[in-house]
Amino acid sequence: MKKQSNKIHKNFSYISLLVGQTVSEFGGAIGALCNSLLLYEITGSKAAMGTLWLTYFIPSLILQFFIGPFIDRISRKQIMFVSQFLRGIVFMLPFSLMLFDQAHPWSLFVIQLTLGMIQPLYVPASLAILPTLISKQQLTQANAFLDGVLRLMGFLAPPLGGLLISIIGVKWTYLLVGCLFFLSAVSIMKLNEKPVKNFTSKEPWLKLIAKGYVYFFSNKQLLWLGILTAFVQFAVGATIVINVPYIIDELNGNSFIYGLFMAGYPLGYFFGSMLVSKFQKFAQKNYIMLLGLLMGGTSFVLLGAIHYYPLAIVVEILSGLFFPFFGAQSVALYQKTVPNELVGQVFSVRLLIIRSTMPLGILFAGQLGDIIGVRYIYIIVGGLICLVASITLVFPYFRFLGNQTLINSNNTLEK
Template sequence: MKRETSAFRNPAFLFMWIGSAISELGGAFGTFCNSVIVYELTGSELALGSMWLIYFIPSLILQLGIGPYIDKWSRKRMMIFSQFTRGAIFLIPLLMFNLNTLEVWNIYAVQIVIGLIQPLYAPASFSIIPTLIPKELLTSANAYLDGTIRLMTFLAPPMGGLLVDWIGVSFVLVFVCLFFTISGLLLMFLKEPPLHVGKVRATWFKQFMEGIRFFIRHPLLLWLGIFLAFVQFGVGVTMVINLPFMMEELKGSYAQYGYFMAGFPLGYFFGSVLTSKIKPKPTYRRSIMLGALIAGGLTYISMSFTTSISVAITIEVVAGIILPFFNANSTSLYQQTVPNHLIGKVFSIRLFITRAAMLLGILVGGTLGELWGIRAMFLLIGVIICSFSLLGICLPYFRFLNGPISQKNSIHSAR
């Protein structure tokens, strides 16, 4: 049997890749529209922060408990259900807009449902990839998927702004509904291998604790999750302060805000391509991954001092190029280390930690941002990320990040 040399030669990956690209474009359009609508209706950073809190709180609650079901149910069907549901929920603002009755609570209702759906889709998509892609292609497959998602996020703000100007919010929301529906249809073509859940039907609590124990007993999984949490804390803060930073600190326009928001995903796309081509030796893994986080922290610090819109956009592009060197390798290490019957539980725990950190960032950005100022928040994020990542590189304890990955050893050590 001929060995696959590229993830794109795998039909299942192609369907998932195209479906994810369309889905992310629609989701990014929806997020862009929701943020602008809330800010236009309220002009409040607190309202923007509340929009994201309403998204993350139900998401966080569901995320922690959904893991055992990810490993028990069909991941393909969960992903399809998620896409169709997200397409349907955006009908609410679409209808309210056309009836001239659109209010902030309509957007909040959409955010609640999206927040409940994401804990199903994200771990299911992470968990199904190792069943579709050979182990040696996981890093490049994750990099391509992650990079494409970021590319769609890059395209959405400027495209969304132009489309809103040309055809109006109503038609953009139609595109959102349509893109999610098309993505769900494409995912129907995935050929998911049968799940082997075993003959013994363990209780939800027992399965949940099994995932917790596996996660905690493996320093590699635990600390990669913690390092990612620091990054997501920064993401949470910037979700609140980016729009006021561009509009108030830099005196920009909505078009320039769109370019600014597009900078990071554009850089991330190119960084993902680079990551897919570079195969670091295990002895350099720790330095490459944590070095990328230090460089990313420095971009936050430099953002706190910039007064130029073009420089700010450039910094975002650089930050995007850097981060995939941590993210793609981290995800691949999880997929290679965790057995298939536990991967949904472990990814749900990882996502819970990162979402909790992002939620904390939103709270900090919404409260301290008004008290300390936006630039101080960028500086705070950068110092936190740089400090902890530097400790990870310097302390001998973290040498396990350079060690070989053995799934067999992982299974035995979890017992």
């Protein structure tokens, strides 16, 4: 096995993962843009747009319940490779149909259904594989840098994708997206994955599923980090509903201002991730992680009080700047403290919990937005995050958050 470099930018496997993930994120964002534009062009239906999203979300959430053991039972590199290859194939489907002027909405629903079934496999596998590529001391830095680059792609992809579609059209953009996923698959094949003993496990599937859930809920650090992240996802779900009316109606903006506002968070997150990466040891401190969460919650409250869109954009940038100190460190703590043969299952449980709270946030804002106003929605969800962050900062009980002690599969402690 190749020796792991002490610097992540010299680690070939990490760079291969970074390239594969970056290309995938960029291609996926452009592909989503193509799907939305093509479906609305064909149907002109807002209801169809909602159904397209549900086609992705529902099977993804159902599969998340029981797929965890699969991620720890075979090679995570193979899971990621097959996932990217399948993504490339399904994005070729509308391209092939459009070549013969046979564009149909069903092809877009096939894409969403396939992506929805791939996501519960790909995301936990991509998080679980990182500890097999680099040392534990590098995990916070590696997660921060990787997350920052992906957020940057989220910032760049929509405007570049829109420009690309206007130049070469949706059809050829689909071809490009498919090729980007194939390129991502090739990059992932270059990973030098360390073997995991559970890959050959013969335990019954239900027993492995139960083991992941029991491990997650019996470890108070993993459980509380999941709960804190769930509050953030609840807020994100709420803002999906209210961001547009906030900019257009409350701040008297337009579509261009809305684009700038939406770009603020990923831009800030990119620079915040660079700060986490640069000051890794400082960022790993318990109170820094929780202060990042507190400041992120404060940004939501500020949005509820702001009346000028330039200030709103600045607050979004600052929000993105602070949140990586919580996000990157909390993911790294999972990777450091969970045994490698269980990490895929545990990440799958975590993903199920935090993804379940996003539709609750959507429902909350959708039902109350017209009644109490979008400003109060921002204040409420931001206040919830500030409250739980303040509690974890003040109460001595929560000092275990940030503990990097490794707990092995037999629940004994190792330093």
